[in-house]
Amino acid sequence: MTRIGFLINPIAGMGGAVGLKGTDDKVEDALLRGAEPQAKNRAKITLNFLKKSKDLIFFTPSGAMGEDVLREIGIHDVQIVSHPANKTTALDTKIAVQNFIERDVDLILFCGGDGTARDIFDVVGRNVPILGIPAGVKMYSAVFAIDPSTAAKVVLMPGAPSYRDSEVMDVDEEAYRAGELKTHLYGIARVPAAAGKIQISKQVFEESDEERAKGEIARFIHEIMIPDVLYILGAGTTTEGIVRELGVNKTLLGVDAVKNGKTLAIDIDEKTLWALLENGHEIKIIISPIGAQGFILGRGNQQISARIVRRVGIRNIIVVATPHKLRETPFLYVDSGDRVLDAEFGNTVLVVSGYRMAQRKPIYQPQRG
Amino acid sequence: MQTKILLDEEQIPKKWYNVQADLKSPLDPPLHPKTQKPIGPADLSAIFPMELIRQEVTTDRYIDIPEEVREVLQLWRPSPLYRAHRLEKFLKTPAKIYYKWEGVSPAGSHKTNTSIPQAYYNMKAGMERIATETGAGQWGSAMSFATMLYDLECTVYMVRSSYTQKPYRKSMMHVWGAECLPSPSTKTNAGRAMLEKDPDTPGSLGMAISEAVEDAASHSNTNYALGSVLNHVCLHQTVIGLECREQLALVDDYPDVVIGCVGGGSNFAGISFPFAGDKLTGKHKDVDIIGAEPASCPTLTKGLFTYDLADEAGYTPLLKMFTLGHDFVPPSMHAGGLRYHGDSPIVSRLVNDGVMRAVAYHQSEVFDAAQTFARTEGIIVAPETSHAVKSAIDEALKCKKSGEAKTILFNCSGHGNFDMSAYDDYYSGKLVDYEYPDELIKESLARIPKIS
Numbered sequence: 001m002t003r004i005g006f007l008i009n010p011i012a013g014m015g016g017a018v019g020l021k022g023t024d025d026k027v028e029d030a031l032l033r034g035a036e037p038q039a040k041n042r043a044k045i046t047l048n049f050l051k052k053s054k055d056l057i058f059f060t061p062s063g064a065m066g067e068d069v070l071r072e073i074g075i076h077d078v079q080i081v082s083h084p085a086n087k088t089t090a091l092d093t094k095i096a097v098q099n100f101i102e103r104d105v106d107l108i109l110f111c112g113g114d115g116t117a118r119d120i121f122d123v124v125g126r127n128v129p130i131l132g133i134p135a136g137v138k139m140y141s142a143v144f145a146i147d148p149s150t151a152a153k154v155v156l157m158p159g160a161p162s163y164r165d166s167e168v169m170d171v172d173e174e175a176y177r178a179g180e181l182k183t184h185l186y187g188i189a190r191v192p193a194a195a196g197k198i199q200i201s202k203q204v205f206e207e208s209d210e211e212r213a214k215g216e217i218a219r220f221i222h223e224i225m226i227p228d229v230l231y232i233l234g235a236g237t238t239t240e241g242i243v244r245e246l247g248v249n250k251t252l253l254g255v256d257a258v259k260n261g262k263t264l265a266i267d268i269d270e271k272t273l274w275a276l277l278e279n280g281h282e283i284k285i286i287i288s289p290i291g292a293q294g295f296i297l298g299r300g301n302q303q304i305s306a307r308i309v310r311r312v313g314i315r316n317i318i319v320v321a322t323p324h325k326l327r328e329t330p331f332l333y334v335d336s337g338d339r340v341l342d343a344e345f346g347n348t349v350l351v352v353s354g355y356r357m358a359q360r361k362p363i364y365q366p367q368r369g
Numbered sequence: 370m371q372t373k374i375l376l377d378e379e380q381i382p383k384k385w386y387n388v389q390a391d392l393k394s395p396l397d398p399p400l401h402p403k404t405q406k407p408i409g410p411a412d413l414s415a416i417f418p419m420e421l422i423r424q425e426v427t428t429d430r431y432i433d434i435p436e437e438v439r440e441v442l443q444l445w446r447p448s449p450l451y452r453a454h455r456l457e458k459f460l461k462t463p464a465k466i467y468y469k470w471e472g473v474s475p476a477g478s479h480k481t482n483t484s485i486p487q488a489y490y491n492m493k494a495g496m497e498r499i500a501t502e503t504g505a506g507q508w509g510s511a512m513s514f515a516t517m518l519y520d521l522e523c524t525v526y527m528v529r530s531s532y533t534q535k536p537y538r539k540s541m542m543h544v545w546g547a548e549c550l551p552s553p554s555t556k557t558n559a560g561r562a563m564l565e566k567d568p569d570t571p572g573s574l575g576m577a578i579s580e581a582v583e584d585a586a587s588h589s590n591t592n593y594a595l596g597s598v599l600n601h602v603c604l605h606q607t608v609i610g611l612e613c614r615e616q617l618a619l620v621d622d623y624p625d626v627v628i629g630c631v632g633g634g635s636n637f638a639g640i641s642f643p644f645a646g647d648k649l650t651g652k653h654k655d656v657d658i659i660g661a662e663p664a665s666c667p668t669l670t671k672g673l674f675t676y677d678l679a680d681e682a683g684y685t686p687l688l689k690m691f692t693l694g695h696d697f698v699p700p701s702m703h704a705g706g707l708r709y710h711g712d713s714p715i716v717s718r719l720v721n722d723g724v725m726r727a728v729a730y731h732q733s734e735v736f737d738a739a740q741t742f743a744r745t746e747g748i749i750v751a752p753e754t755s756h757a758v759k760s761a762i763d764e765a766l767k768c769k770k771s772g773e774a775k776t777i778l779f780n781c782s783g784h785g786n787f788d789m790s791a792y793d794d795y796y797s798g799k800l801v802d803y804e805y806p807d808e809l810i811k812e813s814l815a816r817i818p819k820i821s
Contacts, residue, residue, distance in 0.1 A: 220806075224809050224812070326801070327799075352809070357665070357699075357804075358804045358805070359801055359803055359804065360804045361802075
């Protein structure tokens with residue numbers, strides 16, 4: 001039996017339809033503008049597929065946060081873990097997740113947006129895998145299935161489950177409503193490896209184990225690191241793996257600098273980075289695409305700004321990513337804030353994906369479509 | 370408008386052509402992996418019959434094909450040469466495109482051209498069993514067919530990623546009575562060592578060679594057979610080019626461009642060596658000979674021309690060839706037969722000397738070409754072969770630009786009937802364009818202090 005912790009953020013997605021770009025602290029505003037709850041209907045699509053399985057036990061909060069929709073769909077193998085009040089808050093989500101952990105669930109399936117993902121991640125960290133049914137206004141995190149029916153397919157995936165790291169993103173909603181997209185890498189969660197969820201036979205030739213792929217990338221980067229060159233490493237577990245191979249620690253969410261196998265600075269901001277450049281260091285940047293859409297620049301690596309990239313030179317950027325990550329992003333994106341620079345990246349980029357191995361990936365260029 | 374150019378059975382070549390006779394200077398000798406001194410016939414006799422060792426080193430221009438071998442070759446040879454009228458029309462090219470169709474052999478590719486003589490000479494030498502390796506399964510099935518004909522047992526070590534990906538190749542080997550094991554296996558020391566190092570390895574041709582060589586060296590009734598790379602293998606494949614030259618003569622033509630795909634180099638050698646000989650001897654100085662290889666394993670275009678091991682574990686002699694390093698494990702792309710870190714020493718030498726040249730392609734573009742070919746000429750080619758198709762189309766399109774009516778010949782080395790999952794991946798957008806990051810590697814190598 002697979003133990004599923006299930007929860008809905010009943011208000012997720014309400015802001016979008018009425019142009020609020022997110023629902024944090026805006027529920028009443030949204031309701032006033034005539035918004036209707038979206039999350040329940042999205043969750044129903046997933047649950048309709050899951051109810052046919054006899055191998056699932058659901059743990060869920062009572063009422064609108066889970067129990068109601070499970071009963072409506074006709075799923076009765078349900079254990080209630082908490083009793084949120086009528087007007088649910090982030091705290092209710094966190095209490096439910098704490099209860100899921102205590103009941104030893106195998107997977108937390110949630111229906112919501114980036115905000116819900118962050119609340120769950122705050123409690124669960126990397127201890128239990130999570131999977132999102134997309135229902136929010138913003139879904140920049142890479143923890144969501146493509147759509148509700150795919151979420152069901154991922155849950156019902158046959159064979160021993162495998163997991164991968166995925167970014168939870170934090171979007172500044174105030175700035176977003178004002179028309180500015182500010183996203184930050186919030187954390188890295190575990191999600192079921194969706195690769196192989198359909199037509200497993202075709203995937204066997206791919207690297208099946210993401211950790212192994214990270215090790216291969218690290219081994220290769222280690223091999224090609226040049227003495228006396230300063231390496232700026234962006235956020236994420238792939239770049240972290242590279243530094244770990246050197247035997248030193250790296251901040252998971254920050255940008256660090258490494259030279260001759262030693263850490264020079266950790267969690268550096270743009271200004272410090274610029275100062276390093278001014279010091280006349282020869283610099284190379286190693287970054288990994290971030291978020292559900294696969295951004296090389298502009299999401300989670302904002303410290304590496306357009307002026308830094310210009311100074312270092314595009315040819316001195318080494319992009320790294322596991323085959324898993326690349327399989328899920330048909331295009332990569334660049335959003336440095338400088339459109340001319342973005343265009344200079346061209347139509348494709350070479351991404352190191354293994355030991356002495358890379359993949360040629362297309363970059364989405366808006367003017368090209 | 371003639372489409373098929375056919376020869377009679379008695380026109381199957383009676384001799385193989387040995388391009389070593391026409392090289393300006395002898396090949397660099399294979400070296401012993403331990404002593405690094407040139408190896409002699411005795412070093413190879415543990416795993417090869419003496420006649421194949423002789424063919425490996427001889428500089429005689431022609432070598433007789435035994436009548437018993439020609440009788441078997443008659444099952445499918447001479448293979449047809451096609452004029453690709455429909456492809457030419459589709460491309461709107463003034464070029465004339467010919468392709469030699471080797472997919473008519475029982476195993477579906479050119480590999481039987483050498484598996485038959487290799488099995489024959491081993492049978493003559495009193496061997497009872499053959500141990501060999503296979504990448505995509507083409508060679509393994511060809512060797513299974515050949516050993517069956519001469520009553521030999523056969524064990525095939527098949528690269529693990531292909532073993533899972535191409536189950537029907539394995540089934541063919543069983544039909545012809547061979548044993549097929551996924552490599553690395555637990556049957557050999559080399560295999561066990563590799564599994565211990567990396568239990569999830571997709572395997573590689575280099576690893577499988579180590580296993581088969583060890584198997585042969587440790588059983589007195591068993592010899593080893595290699596499906597590509599070695600000189601005698603390339604020699605046996607020259608029936609392809611020799612027939613082509615006769616077939617083109619029937620329509621008063623001679624190629625300006627000769628193309629084959631390259632993994633270990635044998636099918637490319639097969640179609641091109643007779644023409645390379647014409648070039649070396651000054652009969653046709655201008656023929657352009659092109660080897661098409663994958664961008665993910667770009668041995669000829671990005672490798673170094675140096676001595677390297679032919680296998681992973683270090684059982685084989687050091688060969689002077691283009692190589693990406695014997696520890697390089699190419700990614701598991703669909704053209705499994707082209708996943709080899711090195712290349713035929715003769716092909717390498719001819720590329721190094723400028724007699725031939727090489728191009729490298731990504732997976733998705735070769736499948737574009739294969740689709741064009743299937744939709745014009747009808748044949749669904751193997752992913753390996755699609756590299757040659759792509760190169761032929763590129764050359765024909767160059768002619769369209771320049772207005773030249775060149776004659777382009779390529780080796781259509783095998784069918785893709787067991788590769789339909791690769792085509793499915795192509796249609797569902799799942800093909801990955803692997804690429805060897807040579808710029809990064811070269812930049813770092815350039816900064817390594819030189820040891821004098």
